[in-house]
Each structure stands twice: as C-alpha cells, then as structure tokens.
Amino acid sequence: MEIDPVTNGNTDTVMAEPAPAIAPSRPVPSSRSSQLTESIKLEHQLLRVPFEHYKKTIRANHRSLEKEVSSVVSSVGDLADNDWSKDVAVSRLTSLVSRLQGLKRKLEEGSNVENLQAQRCRARIDHLDSADVENITEWNNTKLKRILVDYMLRMSYFETASKLSESSNISDLVDIDIFREAKKVIDALKRREVASALAWCADNKTRLKKSKSKLEFQLRLQEFIELVRADSYKQAILYARKHLTPWGATHMNELQHVLATLAFKSTTECPKYKALFEPQQWDVLVHQFKQEFCKLYGMTMEPLLNIYLQAGLTALKTPYSFEEGCTKEDPLSQESFRKLALPLPYSKQEHSKLVCYISKELMDTENPPQVLPNGYVYSTKALKEMADKNKGEIKCPRTGFVCNHTDLVKAYIS
Secondary structure, three states, X not given: OOOOOOOOOOOOOOOOOOOOOOOOOOOOOHHHHHHHHHHHHOOHHHHHHHHHHHHHHHHHHHHHHHHHHHHHHHHHHHHHHOOOOHHHHHHHHHHHHHHHHHHHHHHHHHHHHHHHHHHHHHHHHHHHHOOOHHHHHHHHHHHHHHHHHHXXXXXXXXXXXXXXXXXXXXXXXXXXXXXXXXXXXXXXXXXXXXXXXXXXHHHOHHHHXXXXXXXXXXXXXXHHHHHHHOOOHHHHXXXXXXXXXXXXXXXXXXXXXXXXXXHHOOOOOOHHHHHHHOOHHHHHHHHHHHHHHHHHHOOOOOOHHHHHHHHHHHHHOOHHHHOOOOOOOOHHHOHHHHHHHOOOOOOOOOOOOEEXXXXXXXXXXXXXXEEOOOOOEEEHHHHHHHHHHOOXXXXXXXXXXXXXXXXXXXXXXX
C-alpha cells in the first residue's frame, strides 16, 4: 500500500554537562550526527499516520455527540410544548435519562479512544526525541523492526506483525489497527461487495471531497453495473436516479458511458462496454481504494522496506548486474532484487572496479591483477594461494587451462 515523503523533521542538540579540565568530553563525530539528522527527516509517515487517525476519531466523536444532543434537545422541546399526561411524561423523561446515560457512556468510550491515540502520538514524538548519536545503533535496530512490521502489514501478515511488535515493544510505533481497517474493505471488494468501501467513504467524506476523490463515484458505478449484470434493470434505474444523479454535474461523460450498459447488457461484445463488465474492474477498485487510503493517512503506496532497498540498489545497479555472468555476491543476481531495481537508473560509476573471480576481493595496487597465458585475469593473492597449494601450478577455474606460476604476467591499472 499502502501512507509521501514530504519531511519536516528536527534534531535535538546534545548538551553535555561541564566536565573537569582533566577529563574533556569526547567530541561527537560529525558524520554520525549528520547521518542521524538525515534519518529523522525520513520519519514523516511515523508522525502523520497516528495524527490523522487521531483527528478522524475526534471528528467522528464530535459528529456523534452533536447528533445525540440535538435529538435529546428536540425531545425535551416536545415534552415542554405538549400537554402530556403524567404517566406519559414520566415515561418519556425516563427514556431521555436512559439516552443521556448512554450518551455519557459513549463519551467516556470516545474519550478513552482519543486518549490512547494521543498517547500513541506522544510515544512517537518521544521516540524521535530519544534519537542520539550515542544510541544510533539501537535506534536504527528499532527502525528496522518498524520497517519490517510495515511490510508485513501491507502483505497482510497481521499475526506475525503483531508478534514482532509485541516482542520488540514497539506497539505504539506501528499502525496495526489502521491496516486492519483497510484490510476489511479490501477483502470486501475482493468478494465484490461495496458496502464496506462506501461506509469508509462516508466516514471520510470531507477529506475525500477536499482531495477531489472519485472513489465513491466509481463504487456507485460498479454497484450499478452489477445490477445490470443481474438483469435487474428496474432496480438499476432506481439506483441511478438516487445515487448517480448527484454526480451528473461533474462526471457526465463517464455517467453516460455506464448508463448505456442498460441497452448493451452484460453479454455485449462491443469492446467499449464489454470492458465495464470485466472482473478486472474490481481489481481497479481495490487499487484505487489503496491509493485513497494511503493519501488520507499520508502513507507511501510502496512498503517502506521496498523504498529503502531501492535506495541501496540504486548505488549497485549496473548493466552487468542483469547479465548471466553476474556473480552470486551481487544482490542483483536475485530475481526479487532485479524486479525492485528495474525502474531505477544505473548508478554512475566514474572508476572501474575489478573483482577477482576466485576470491571475490577487489583487485587494486595492493592486490594487482595477473594475466594467465589464456587471457583470463585473477588477483595476485588468489593465484599465489593456488600456486602454494599445487606446487607452483595454476589452473584456470573457468577453462581448466593449466600453467606455471612463472608464466603469469602482471597487469597494470591506470
């Protein structure tokens, strides 16, 4: 999935207490300090996700409270304006008291949820605030676990993610509950049900409207198409009048295109309308929901693990990495890494690096390359070790060519 790397991080300056003159404080390496600063700048998602969830909960509780209070006030007004009998008045007042008690319980539950989410926001701020050059290794280990949990959640490995977060004590630093919410909607869409997705759109109507999202409109269109597929034309027309008409002012062309399916039906062979009945339309809705979900919470569409791996693969990707002779020590020799690196540019290599086929060590001035009579090149160190073991004899590991150690010619790197 899938929560926009717009960063706005800060770094705390490490203040050391004055030490005696005989024991001056150890200076902090500037490279480690800058590394920590850059690492914190990438933590935009860590704070944005719980904050957006917190705001959403507050808005939902506020709407629920306004609705209940308005209803109670209206009921009190009816009691005051009408001349009810004593028994009826007592019965209605008792009902109002029960409703108010229920409202109180809802407010307490809502307050508890808000407090838990506020605590999660505070825990993440404290986590970032605890970052220090002295504990950068431990902090990076925690970050790695967070990235792994993020990947597991996006791949729907919820049990494994929960166990890792609990065992590592990072439950407040990961978003298991938010991904569970998305998983319910995605599973429903895969079952070709739109009710959960429409309910999610209703809960986030204001935010989706601000971002000019078309998700609700696409869900409504799909529900209409399913009615046409089932030959329920009357219901489809009534549904269109109720749910699709409001979208006519902004999406008339798409609306007309879909409404024409009433004439073509689901068995049509016309490519333009046949595509609307394809099962792949549900996959499109799943992808669109993931996009809107990630945008709403400020998440990246790609798992964080993929993003960090791609950052490293950018420095390793060369044309040789995709050839058959690529060494197993190169991460890009693995198909999964090649897929990740496929859209990335090749790294800029200003200087060639020669790696020995035998020892996998770099060939440089301290370990210069040597050429066999058959033209193959290996490092001096590897060939010397081979000659020592075989009484001065060298055997080319790729061709089987045999020669004496004295037949080697030194190659020079310019």
